[in-house]
Amino acid sequence: MSFDTRASRAADALRAAVEGVSPMAQLTQLRQASTRRDRFRTATAAALAGVVLVAGGWLVANHPWRSDAVAPAHPQPSPSVTGPGPLTTAQAVGSHLHVPLSATASAGWTLACDCDFVWMSVPDAGFLSISGPVTQVWNPLTHKAVPPPPDYVHWLRTHPWLTVLSDRPVEVDGQQVHVLTMRVRADATLDLPGLLAKVELDGQPWVPLGLGETFTEAILTVDGRTVLVSAWDAGTATEQNALDAALLVLLHSIRLG
Protein backbone atom coordinates (compact mmCIF):
# COMPACT_ATOMS: atom_id res chain seq x y z
CA MET A 1 0.00 0.00 0.00
CA SER A 2 1.43 3.43 -0.92
CA PHE A 3 2.12 6.01 1.74
CA ASP A 4 -0.57 8.36 0.45
CA THR A 5 -3.17 5.59 0.41
CA ARG A 6 -2.37 4.66 3.98
CA ALA A 7 -2.41 8.31 5.09
CA SER A 8 -5.76 8.95 3.40
CA ARG A 9 -7.22 5.84 4.98
CA ALA A 10 -5.99 6.93 8.41
CA ALA A 11 -7.51 10.38 7.85
CA ASP A 12 -10.84 8.81 6.82
CA ALA A 13 -10.80 6.73 9.99
CA LEU A 14 -10.11 9.85 12.03
CA ARG A 15 -13.04 11.69 10.49
CA ALA A 16 -15.29 8.70 11.06
CA ALA A 17 -14.18 8.64 14.71
CA VAL A 18 -15.48 12.17 15.30
CA GLU A 19 -18.79 11.66 13.47
CA GLY A 20 -20.54 10.99 16.78
CA VAL A 21 -19.43 14.31 18.25
CA SER A 22 -22.36 16.65 18.65
CA PRO A 23 -21.30 20.26 18.08
CA MET A 24 -24.61 21.67 19.32
CA ALA A 25 -24.32 19.98 22.71
CA GLN A 26 -20.72 21.10 23.03
CA LEU A 27 -21.62 24.64 22.02
CA THR A 28 -24.17 24.81 24.84
CA GLN A 29 -21.51 23.63 27.28
CA LEU A 30 -19.05 26.18 25.94
CA ARG A 31 -21.54 29.02 26.41
CA GLN A 32 -22.33 27.89 29.95
CA ALA A 33 -18.63 27.55 30.78
CA SER A 34 -17.93 30.98 29.35
CA THR A 35 -20.72 32.60 31.40
CA ARG A 36 -19.57 30.84 34.58
CA ARG A 37 -16.01 31.99 33.96
CA ASP A 38 -17.11 35.59 33.44
CA ARG A 39 -18.98 35.60 36.75
CA PHE A 40 -16.14 33.86 38.56
CA ARG A 41 -13.55 36.21 37.06
CA THR A 42 -15.43 39.27 38.26
CA ALA A 43 -15.72 37.85 41.77
CA THR A 44 -12.07 36.75 41.80
CA ALA A 45 -10.86 40.12 40.57
CA ALA A 46 -12.79 41.90 43.30
CA ALA A 47 -11.54 39.50 45.96
CA LEU A 48 -7.92 39.70 44.83
CA ALA A 49 -8.08 43.48 44.57
CA GLY A 50 -9.26 43.48 48.20
CA VAL A 51 -6.42 41.19 49.23
CA VAL A 52 -3.87 43.39 47.45
CA LEU A 53 -5.28 46.53 49.08
CA VAL A 54 -5.15 44.97 52.54
CA ALA A 55 -1.68 43.56 51.92
CA GLY A 56 -0.51 46.91 50.55
CA GLY A 57 -1.88 48.73 53.57
CA TRP A 58 -0.18 46.26 55.88
CA LEU A 59 3.14 46.66 54.05
CA VAL A 60 2.96 50.45 54.24
CA ALA A 61 2.16 50.30 57.94
CA ASN A 62 4.94 47.84 58.73
CA HIS A 63 7.68 48.70 56.24
CA PRO A 64 11.24 48.99 57.70
CA TRP A 65 11.54 52.64 56.54
CA ARG A 66 9.25 53.52 59.44
CA SER A 67 11.38 54.20 62.49
CA ASP A 68 8.99 52.34 64.75
CA ALA A 69 8.65 49.40 62.40
CA VAL A 70 9.20 45.88 63.52
CA ALA A 71 10.49 43.50 60.87
CA PRO A 72 7.43 41.67 59.63
CA ALA A 73 7.40 37.95 60.06
CA HIS A 74 6.99 36.20 56.72
CA PRO A 75 4.21 33.67 56.86
CA GLN A 76 5.78 30.26 56.57
CA PRO A 77 3.64 27.86 54.61
CA SER A 78 3.43 24.44 56.08
CA PRO A 79 5.43 21.91 54.08
CA SER A 80 3.24 19.29 52.56
CA VAL A 81 3.27 16.73 49.80
CA THR A 82 3.20 18.45 46.42
CA GLY A 83 0.88 16.91 43.88
CA PRO A 84 -1.45 18.04 41.14
CA GLY A 85 -4.92 19.21 42.11
CA PRO A 86 -6.75 22.18 43.63
CA LEU A 87 -5.10 23.39 46.85
CA THR A 88 -7.25 23.63 49.95
CA THR A 89 -4.50 25.38 51.90
CA ALA A 90 -1.49 27.50 50.98
CA GLN A 91 1.45 25.40 49.97
CA ALA A 92 5.20 25.92 49.67
CA VAL A 93 6.51 25.43 46.13
CA GLY A 94 9.86 25.72 44.39
CA SER A 95 11.96 23.19 46.29
CA HIS A 96 12.89 21.43 43.03
CA LEU A 97 13.89 24.53 41.10
CA HIS A 98 17.50 24.74 39.96
CA VAL A 99 17.91 28.00 41.87
CA PRO A 100 17.43 28.80 45.58
CA LEU A 101 13.91 30.21 45.44
CA SER A 102 10.76 29.30 47.32
CA ALA A 103 7.25 30.64 47.03
CA THR A 104 3.74 30.00 48.29
CA ALA A 105 0.86 28.84 46.15
CA SER A 106 -2.37 30.24 47.55
CA ALA A 107 -5.36 28.14 48.53
CA GLY A 108 -7.77 27.82 45.63
CA TRP A 109 -5.08 27.67 42.97
CA THR A 110 -4.45 24.39 41.20
CA LEU A 111 -0.89 23.17 41.32
CA ALA A 112 -0.09 21.39 38.07
CA CYS A 113 3.62 20.95 38.54
CA ASP A 114 6.16 21.64 41.27
CA CYS A 115 9.27 20.26 39.66
CA ASP A 116 12.14 22.01 37.88
CA PHE A 117 9.58 24.62 37.00
CA VAL A 118 6.48 25.61 38.95
CA TRP A 119 3.24 25.86 37.08
CA MET A 120 -0.22 26.42 38.52
CA SER A 121 -3.59 27.72 37.45
CA VAL A 122 -5.66 30.44 39.03
CA PRO A 123 -9.11 29.03 38.31
CA ASP A 124 -10.93 30.89 35.57
CA ALA A 125 -8.24 33.54 35.31
CA GLY A 126 -5.10 32.00 33.81
CA PHE A 127 -1.78 30.52 34.75
CA LEU A 128 1.23 31.36 36.84
CA SER A 129 4.65 29.83 36.39
CA ILE A 130 8.14 30.10 37.82
CA SER A 131 10.76 29.07 35.30
CA GLY A 132 14.13 27.50 35.70
CA PRO A 133 17.11 29.72 34.87
CA VAL A 134 17.11 31.09 31.32
CA THR A 135 19.86 29.31 29.39
CA GLN A 136 19.27 30.62 25.86
CA VAL A 137 17.04 33.02 24.00
CA TRP A 138 15.61 32.83 20.50
CA ASN A 139 17.13 35.46 18.25
CA PRO A 140 14.17 36.93 16.33
CA LEU A 141 16.37 38.04 13.43
CA THR A 142 18.51 34.97 12.83
CA HIS A 143 15.88 32.55 14.21
CA LYS A 144 18.56 30.72 16.16
CA ALA A 145 19.09 30.03 19.84
CA VAL A 146 21.78 32.25 21.35
CA PRO A 147 23.14 32.82 24.87
CA PRO A 148 20.88 34.99 27.04
CA PRO A 149 21.54 38.73 26.89
CA PRO A 150 23.17 40.36 29.92
CA ASP A 151 20.17 42.69 30.30
CA TYR A 152 17.09 40.52 29.82
CA VAL A 153 14.67 43.35 30.62
CA HIS A 154 16.19 45.56 27.92
CA TRP A 155 16.10 42.61 25.51
CA LEU A 156 12.35 42.22 26.13
CA ARG A 157 11.70 45.95 25.86
CA THR A 158 13.38 46.12 22.45
CA HIS A 159 12.14 42.76 21.15
CA PRO A 160 10.59 43.19 17.69
CA TRP A 161 7.88 40.60 18.38
CA LEU A 162 6.70 42.28 21.58
CA THR A 163 4.86 45.41 22.55
CA VAL A 164 5.51 46.36 26.17
CA LEU A 165 2.22 47.56 27.63
CA SER A 166 3.50 48.36 31.11
CA ASP A 167 6.66 48.14 33.17
CA ARG A 168 6.23 48.26 36.94
CA PRO A 169 8.88 47.98 39.66
CA VAL A 170 8.05 45.45 42.38
CA GLU A 171 10.12 44.46 45.38
CA VAL A 172 10.66 40.71 45.71
CA ASP A 173 12.35 39.72 48.98
CA GLY A 174 14.42 42.90 48.94
CA GLN A 175 15.20 42.78 45.20
CA GLN A 176 13.77 45.44 42.89
CA VAL A 177 12.44 43.61 39.85
CA HIS A 178 10.70 44.70 36.69
CA VAL A 179 7.21 43.37 36.01
CA LEU A 180 6.51 43.75 32.31
CA THR A 181 3.14 43.24 30.69
CA MET A 182 3.67 42.47 27.03
CA ARG A 183 1.73 41.54 23.95
CA VAL A 184 3.06 39.32 21.17
CA ARG A 185 2.65 41.45 18.06
CA ALA A 186 0.11 40.17 15.57
CA ASP A 187 2.61 40.69 12.75
CA ALA A 188 5.46 38.85 14.44
CA THR A 189 7.25 36.61 11.98
CA LEU A 190 7.56 33.44 13.92
CA ASP A 191 8.98 30.14 12.81
CA LEU A 192 7.56 28.57 15.90
CA PRO A 193 4.98 30.81 17.51
CA GLY A 194 6.23 32.87 20.38
CA LEU A 195 9.46 31.15 21.28
CA LEU A 196 11.30 33.67 23.35
CA ALA A 197 13.55 31.99 25.84
CA LYS A 198 14.84 28.57 26.67
CA VAL A 199 14.89 27.68 30.31
CA GLU A 200 16.69 24.95 32.14
CA LEU A 201 14.14 22.18 32.27
CA ASP A 202 14.24 18.44 32.14
CA GLY A 203 11.15 18.40 29.97
CA GLN A 204 10.15 20.54 27.01
CA PRO A 205 12.34 23.62 27.36
CA TRP A 206 10.76 26.30 25.21
CA VAL A 207 8.01 28.57 26.45
CA PRO A 208 5.54 29.07 23.61
CA LEU A 209 3.29 32.08 23.18
CA GLY A 210 0.64 32.80 20.59
CA LEU A 211 0.27 35.75 18.25
CA GLY A 212 -1.62 38.58 19.91
CA GLU A 213 -1.31 37.01 23.32
CA THR A 214 -0.81 39.23 26.36
CA PHE A 215 1.32 38.03 29.24
CA THR A 216 3.04 39.47 32.29
CA GLU A 217 6.51 38.55 33.37
CA ALA A 218 8.61 39.44 36.41
CA ILE A 219 12.33 39.12 35.75
CA LEU A 220 14.29 38.00 38.81
CA THR A 221 18.02 37.54 39.19
CA VAL A 222 18.85 34.58 41.41
CA ASP A 223 22.50 33.66 41.92
CA GLY A 224 23.35 35.74 38.86
CA ARG A 225 20.87 33.85 36.66
CA THR A 226 17.62 35.08 35.15
CA VAL A 227 14.42 33.46 36.39
CA LEU A 228 11.00 34.34 35.00
CA VAL A 229 7.81 34.48 37.03
CA SER A 230 5.02 34.65 34.49
CA ALA A 231 1.27 35.14 34.30
CA TRP A 232 -0.30 34.08 31.03
CA ASP A 233 -3.30 32.74 29.17
CA ALA A 234 -5.69 35.47 30.30
CA GLY A 235 -8.17 36.12 27.52
CA THR A 236 -9.80 39.35 28.66
CA ALA A 237 -8.82 42.54 30.45
CA THR A 238 -10.76 41.47 33.55
CA GLU A 239 -9.04 38.13 33.51
CA GLN A 240 -5.67 39.83 33.04
CA ASN A 241 -6.35 42.08 36.06
CA ALA A 242 -7.23 39.09 38.21
CA LEU A 243 -4.14 37.26 37.04
CA ASP A 244 -1.87 40.25 37.61
CA ALA A 245 -3.21 40.54 41.16
CA ALA A 246 -2.49 36.83 41.70
CA LEU A 247 1.00 37.35 40.29
CA LEU A 248 1.61 40.10 42.88
CA VAL A 249 0.50 37.75 45.65
CA LEU A 250 2.92 35.12 44.32
CA LEU A 251 5.77 37.61 43.97
CA HIS A 252 5.32 38.86 47.53
CA SER A 253 5.52 35.26 48.78
CA ILE A 254 8.86 34.59 47.12
CA ARG A 255 11.94 34.08 49.28
CA LEU A 256 15.37 34.02 47.70
CA GLY A 257 18.30 32.04 49.03
Add this chain to the structure above:
Amino acid sequence: VTGPQGSVPDADVPLARPVAADDALQLVPVPESFDRFYVREYRGLVALAYALTGSRGHAEDTAQEAMLVALRRWDDVGRLDSPAGWVRRVCANLATSFVRRRVVEARAMLRVRPRPNEVAELGYDDGEFWAAVRRLPRRQAQCIALTYVYGCPVVEIAEVLGCAEGTVKAHLARGRDRLASHLDEDDKGSRR
Protein backbone atom coordinates in the same frame (compact mmCIF):
# COMPACT_ATOMS: atom_id res chain seq x y z
CA VAL B 1 -9.02 14.42 0.71
CA THR B 2 -11.93 16.39 2.06
CA GLY B 3 -12.25 17.91 5.49
CA PRO B 4 -14.89 17.02 8.04
CA GLN B 5 -18.14 18.78 7.38
CA GLY B 6 -20.47 20.37 9.89
CA SER B 7 -24.18 20.84 9.44
CA VAL B 8 -24.02 24.42 8.15
CA PRO B 9 -23.09 24.47 4.46
CA ASP B 10 -21.59 27.33 2.48
CA ALA B 11 -20.71 29.29 5.59
CA ASP B 12 -17.48 30.48 3.96
CA VAL B 13 -19.50 32.77 1.72
CA PRO B 14 -18.96 36.30 3.07
CA LEU B 15 -22.02 37.71 4.74
CA ALA B 16 -23.00 41.30 4.15
CA ARG B 17 -25.49 43.82 5.42
CA PRO B 18 -26.49 47.11 3.83
CA VAL B 19 -25.66 50.29 5.76
CA ALA B 20 -26.20 53.91 4.98
CA ALA B 21 -22.96 55.76 4.25
CA ASP B 22 -23.26 59.33 3.04
CA ASP B 23 -25.99 59.21 0.42
CA ALA B 24 -25.46 55.70 -0.82
CA LEU B 25 -26.04 52.25 0.51
CA GLN B 26 -22.86 50.20 0.69
CA LEU B 27 -22.37 46.54 1.41
CA VAL B 28 -20.18 46.10 4.46
CA PRO B 29 -19.00 42.61 5.41
CA VAL B 30 -20.11 41.50 8.85
CA PRO B 31 -18.53 38.69 10.80
CA GLU B 32 -20.18 35.31 10.78
CA SER B 33 -21.93 34.45 14.06
CA PHE B 34 -19.76 32.50 16.46
CA ASP B 35 -22.37 29.76 16.82
CA ARG B 36 -22.49 29.12 13.11
CA PHE B 37 -18.69 29.09 12.94
CA TYR B 38 -18.53 26.70 15.90
CA VAL B 39 -20.96 24.19 14.44
CA ARG B 40 -19.07 24.13 11.15
CA GLU B 41 -15.56 23.88 12.57
CA TYR B 42 -15.85 21.92 15.81
CA ARG B 43 -15.68 18.35 14.48
CA GLY B 44 -12.71 19.18 12.29
CA LEU B 45 -10.86 20.62 15.27
CA VAL B 46 -11.56 17.49 17.31
CA ALA B 47 -10.16 15.38 14.46
CA LEU B 48 -7.06 17.58 14.21
CA ALA B 49 -6.52 17.47 17.96
CA TYR B 50 -7.10 13.71 18.04
CA ALA B 51 -4.42 13.24 15.37
CA LEU B 52 -1.94 15.37 17.26
CA THR B 53 -2.63 14.30 20.87
CA GLY B 54 -3.62 10.67 20.40
CA SER B 55 -6.13 10.99 23.23
CA ARG B 56 -9.88 10.96 22.64
CA GLY B 57 -10.58 12.91 25.83
CA HIS B 58 -7.88 15.50 25.30
CA ALA B 59 -8.93 15.93 21.68
CA GLU B 60 -12.32 17.28 22.72
CA ASP B 61 -10.83 19.37 25.52
CA THR B 62 -8.23 20.82 23.17
CA ALA B 63 -10.82 21.66 20.50
CA GLN B 64 -13.09 23.20 23.12
CA GLU B 65 -10.20 25.22 24.55
CA ALA B 66 -9.32 26.56 21.10
CA MET B 67 -12.97 27.51 20.57
CA LEU B 68 -13.11 29.23 23.96
CA VAL B 69 -10.12 31.37 22.97
CA ALA B 70 -11.93 32.22 19.71
CA LEU B 71 -15.17 33.03 21.57
CA ARG B 72 -13.42 35.43 23.94
CA ARG B 73 -11.82 37.27 21.02
CA TRP B 74 -14.61 36.82 18.52
CA ASP B 75 -14.97 40.55 17.87
CA ASP B 76 -11.47 40.46 16.38
CA VAL B 77 -11.20 36.86 15.21
CA GLY B 78 -14.54 36.97 13.41
CA ARG B 79 -13.27 39.81 11.24
CA LEU B 80 -10.16 37.99 10.09
CA ASP B 81 -9.95 36.77 6.50
CA SER B 82 -9.89 33.21 7.78
CA PRO B 83 -11.22 32.71 11.31
CA ALA B 84 -11.09 28.96 10.58
CA GLY B 85 -7.36 29.16 9.83
CA TRP B 86 -6.83 31.10 13.04
CA VAL B 87 -8.64 28.61 15.26
CA ARG B 88 -6.90 25.67 13.52
CA ARG B 89 -3.58 27.25 14.33
CA VAL B 90 -4.59 27.71 17.99
CA CYS B 91 -5.78 24.11 18.11
CA ALA B 92 -2.64 22.73 16.42
CA ASN B 93 -0.42 24.70 18.78
CA LEU B 94 -2.42 23.64 21.83
CA ALA B 95 -2.24 20.02 20.76
CA THR B 96 1.50 19.95 20.10
CA SER B 97 2.74 22.13 22.93
CA PHE B 98 3.76 20.32 26.08
CA VAL B 99 3.02 23.30 28.29
CA ARG B 100 -0.27 24.16 26.63
CA ARG B 101 -1.43 20.58 26.79
CA ARG B 102 -0.85 20.71 30.51
CA VAL B 103 -3.11 23.77 30.59
CA VAL B 104 -5.88 21.85 28.89
CA GLU B 105 -5.38 18.90 31.22
CA ALA B 106 -5.51 21.16 34.26
CA ARG B 107 -8.73 22.75 33.05
CA ALA B 108 -10.19 19.33 32.39
CA MET B 109 -9.18 18.38 35.91
CA LEU B 110 -11.12 21.36 37.24
CA ARG B 111 -14.32 20.20 35.59
CA VAL B 112 -16.69 18.71 38.11
CA ARG B 113 -18.38 16.19 35.86
CA PRO B 114 -16.50 14.24 33.23
CA ARG B 115 -17.85 14.60 29.73
CA PRO B 116 -19.06 11.43 28.01
CA ASN B 117 -16.59 10.54 25.30
CA GLU B 118 -18.16 10.89 21.88
CA VAL B 119 -14.99 10.23 19.90
CA ALA B 120 -14.63 6.64 18.69
CA GLU B 121 -11.40 4.71 19.08
CA LEU B 122 -9.21 4.21 16.01
CA GLY B 123 -8.32 0.79 14.64
CA TYR B 124 -4.80 -0.55 15.18
CA ASP B 125 -3.32 0.40 11.78
CA ASP B 126 -4.80 3.88 11.74
CA GLY B 127 -3.83 4.44 15.37
CA GLU B 128 -0.26 3.40 14.49
CA PHE B 129 -0.16 5.87 11.61
CA TRP B 130 -1.14 8.84 13.81
CA ALA B 131 1.18 7.67 16.57
CA ALA B 132 4.01 7.81 14.04
CA VAL B 133 2.90 11.33 13.07
CA ARG B 134 3.12 12.39 16.71
CA ARG B 135 6.70 11.15 16.89
CA LEU B 136 7.67 13.68 14.20
CA PRO B 137 9.01 17.12 15.11
CA ARG B 138 6.20 19.50 16.03
CA ARG B 139 5.96 21.46 12.78
CA GLN B 140 6.21 18.38 10.58
CA ALA B 141 3.42 16.72 12.57
CA GLN B 142 1.22 19.83 12.22
CA CYS B 143 1.82 20.02 8.46
CA ILE B 144 1.03 16.33 7.95
CA ALA B 145 -2.12 16.54 10.11
CA LEU B 146 -3.43 19.64 8.32
CA THR B 147 -2.74 18.03 4.94
CA TYR B 148 -4.58 14.80 5.59
CA VAL B 149 -7.24 15.80 8.14
CA TYR B 150 -8.40 18.92 6.30
CA GLY B 151 -6.97 18.27 2.85
CA CYS B 152 -5.32 21.69 3.06
CA PRO B 153 -3.07 22.71 0.14
CA VAL B 154 0.43 24.01 0.93
CA VAL B 155 -0.57 27.66 0.58
CA GLU B 156 -3.35 27.25 3.17
CA ILE B 157 -1.10 25.41 5.62
CA ALA B 158 1.42 28.23 5.28
CA GLU B 159 -1.32 30.73 6.16
CA VAL B 160 -2.59 28.67 9.08
CA LEU B 161 0.86 28.13 10.57
CA GLY B 162 2.16 31.59 9.70
CA CYS B 163 5.21 30.45 7.76
CA ALA B 164 6.48 30.43 4.16
CA GLU B 165 5.18 27.98 1.56
CA GLY B 166 8.73 26.70 1.02
CA THR B 167 9.00 25.92 4.73
CA VAL B 168 5.76 23.95 4.61
CA LYS B 169 6.95 22.01 1.56
CA ALA B 170 10.20 21.17 3.34
CA HIS B 171 8.35 20.07 6.50
CA LEU B 172 5.97 17.93 4.45
CA ALA B 173 8.74 16.28 2.44
CA ARG B 174 10.82 15.51 5.54
CA GLY B 175 7.76 14.43 7.47
CA ARG B 176 6.61 12.06 4.74
CA ASP B 177 10.10 10.54 4.43
CA ARG B 178 10.39 9.98 8.14
CA LEU B 179 6.86 8.64 8.42
CA ALA B 180 7.35 6.21 5.55
CA SER B 181 10.53 4.98 7.18
CA HIS B 182 8.90 4.71 10.68
CA LEU B 183 5.91 2.85 9.30
CA ASP B 184 8.11 0.56 7.23
CA GLU B 185 10.11 -0.34 10.35
CA ASP B 186 6.92 -0.89 12.35
CA ASP B 187 5.55 -3.16 9.62
CA LYS B 188 8.77 -5.17 9.54
CA GLY B 189 8.71 -5.37 13.34
CA SER B 190 5.12 -6.61 13.42
CA ARG B 191 5.88 -9.30 10.79
CA ARG B 192 8.81 -10.69 12.84
